[in-house]
Amino acid sequence: MADPIVFAVPKGRILGEVLPLFAALGIEPEPAFADPDSRALRFATNRADISLIRVRAFDVATFVAHGAAQVGIVGSDVLDEFDYPELYAPVDLDIGHCRISVAEPAAMAAADDPREWSHVRVATKYPGITRAHFEARGVQAECVKLNGAMEIAPVLGLADRIVDLVSSGRTLKENGLVEVEVIAEVSARLIVNRAAFKTRAAVIAPLVEGFRRLTDGARAA
Structure with a gap:
């Protein structure tokens, strides 16, 4: 057998x-x-x-x-x-079901317009997806590869934004972040x-x- x-x-x-x-x-x-x-x-x-x-x-x-x-x-x-x-x-x-999204601190998002981005520094475990997404928009993406705890990266100054999986959005909210773009539904x-x-x-x-x-x-x- x-x-x-x-x-x-x-x-x-x-x-x-x-x-x-x-x-x-x-x-x-x-x-x-x-x-x-x-x-x-x-x-x-x-x-x-x-x-x-x-x-x-x-x-x-x-x-x-x-x-x-x-x-x-x-x-x-x-x-x-x-x-x-x-x-x-x-x-x-x-x-x-969930989604891959770009998120940033709520205070930054209040005065930010994603349409005006030309360069972003992003913490993510999805560097391939992230670069492809921003390249398609003509935005240069500098990716910092992390395997977890993405939400703390902006607080500690490692990166201004993150790209990560989002389901309910609770983790983002508890860490002072908001979604500003959805890259893909998952x-x-x-x-x-x-x-x-x-x-x-x-x-x-x-x-x-x-x-x-x-x-x-x-x-x-």
Whole structure:
């Protein structure tokens, strides 16, 4: 029997939205998978041909692109940032909704007009998306790469503005920041390694179709 395919799932808030999809497809992870306190990284399921790994969102795309995992779920923000040619994203799962936005201190925003920007210094974990966005507007962007705690960067003088994921906007507000531009709307996508899609089609193709039916059904409801 062939080894099980590896399905990469991101840690964090999106996990709660992924579990009902698995349940609807008859995929039951072992109990530790849904336990936020578990330090395990790989998990069995009720299907001998599917195992799961739970990793950081940015790492999901890397695992699948390099073939260490064959299938995954990841935000469109990660796909846009890395743009791996090895990845195929056949289904928008219509979960994990948020946006990538430019934010700055509220006091600055009160007197600021984004249409007049010519150069910006931005703290972000999305330098690729950020540069592309500002280049399209004819604005020179100096990006300071951070992996977290973006909101503190303007307070400490590291950068005037940030580009980050925004959901409710609460974190921005609590740190004295406001959104001034939305770069892109984000949702979670099912991704597949292109080579694995050919070599493991017997397992992967029905998975893709199952997720597509779920998503189409939810939209039609």
